[in-house]
Amino acid sequence: MTFTSVLFYILAVVLVVAAFRVITARSPVTAVLHLILAFANAAMLWMLLGAEFLALLLVLVYVGAVMVLFLFVVMMLDIRVDHLRRGLKTYLPLGLVVGGIMVLEMAFVLGTTWNGAGPQIVPAGDYNNARALGEAMYTQYVYAVEVGAALLLVGMVAAIALTLRGRRDVKYNDPSAAVRVRAKDRFRMVKLPSQRERAQAAPAADAAQGEQQ
Numbered sequence: 776m777t778f779t780s781v782l783f784y785i786l787a788v789v790l791v792v793a794a795f796r797v798i799t800a801r802s803p804v805t806a807v808l809h810l811i812l813a814f815a816n817a818a819m820l821w822m823l824l825g826a827e828f829l830a831l832l833l834v835l836v837y838v839g840a841v842m843v844l845f846l847f848v849v850m851m852l853d854i855r856v857d858h859l860r861r862g863l864k865t866y867l868p869l870g871l872v873v874g875g876i877m878v879l880e881m882a883f884v885l886g887t888t889w890n891g892a893g894p895q896i897v898p899a900g901d902y903n904n905a906r907a908l909g910e911a912m913y914t915q916y917v918y919a920v921e922v923g924a925a926l927l928l929v930g931m932v933a934a935i936a937l938t939l940r941g942r943r944d945v946k947y948n949d950p951s952a953a954v955r956v957r958a959k960d961r962f963r964m965v966k967l968p969s970q971r972e973r974a975q976a977a978p979a980a981d982a983a984q985g986e987q988q
Contacts, residue, residue, distance in 0.1 A: 779823060786819050787816075789812070790813055790817060793809045793810070794809075794810075794813050797809045797810045807845055810842060810845075811838055814838045815834065818830040818831075826904065828905040
């Protein structure tokens with residue numbers, strides 16, 4: 776077993792553990808950080824497979840921009856993890872079934888591909904990975920790229936809608952109501968006697984009390 780194979784299995788194990796921690800972490804921030812770790816390991820795996828452009832794109836776009844955006848969205852939404860975990864047992868069987876189907880489909884596709892793959896092709900010295908990927912995306916797979924862009928737009932709109940949704944347990948400031956406030960609604964003037972006035976009024980109060988007795 777070569778060093779590349781050992782490194783591949785190490786990165787794959789870390790990737791699986793990080794992905795598992797994304798769905799089992801109690802804190803949303805911890806889940807987001809493990810997702811960043813999963814993206815970083817996936818980028819290194821792509822680097823080992825010779826897809827340098829995809830690896831750099833994953834690090835720059837997802838880890839550097841998208842995950843930071845996700846982290847800020849999680850903080851702004853103030854997600855209640857205890858509320859999310861209430862329905863975990865209810866949807867766990869369905870989630871296991873869907874996950875098992877996805878694993879079987881991926882295993883079938885990868886097994887079919889590996890059986891007929893043959894020896895690995897060594898690219899030429901002047902091979903441009905980014906150019907080949909761009910030609911494939913915008914010629915053969917242009918419809919899939921457009922669908923992915925539409926899905927990203929829908930996700931962005933959904934994140935904005937979740938951020939602006941009304942919640943009863945959150946206090947909001949109304950600038951127009953703050954401008955319309957009047958001084959008498961905020962405070963009132965109260966006259967308190969000074970210490971000298973209290974000292975002068977004390978003998979008179981004692982005398983009046985003695986006369987009443």
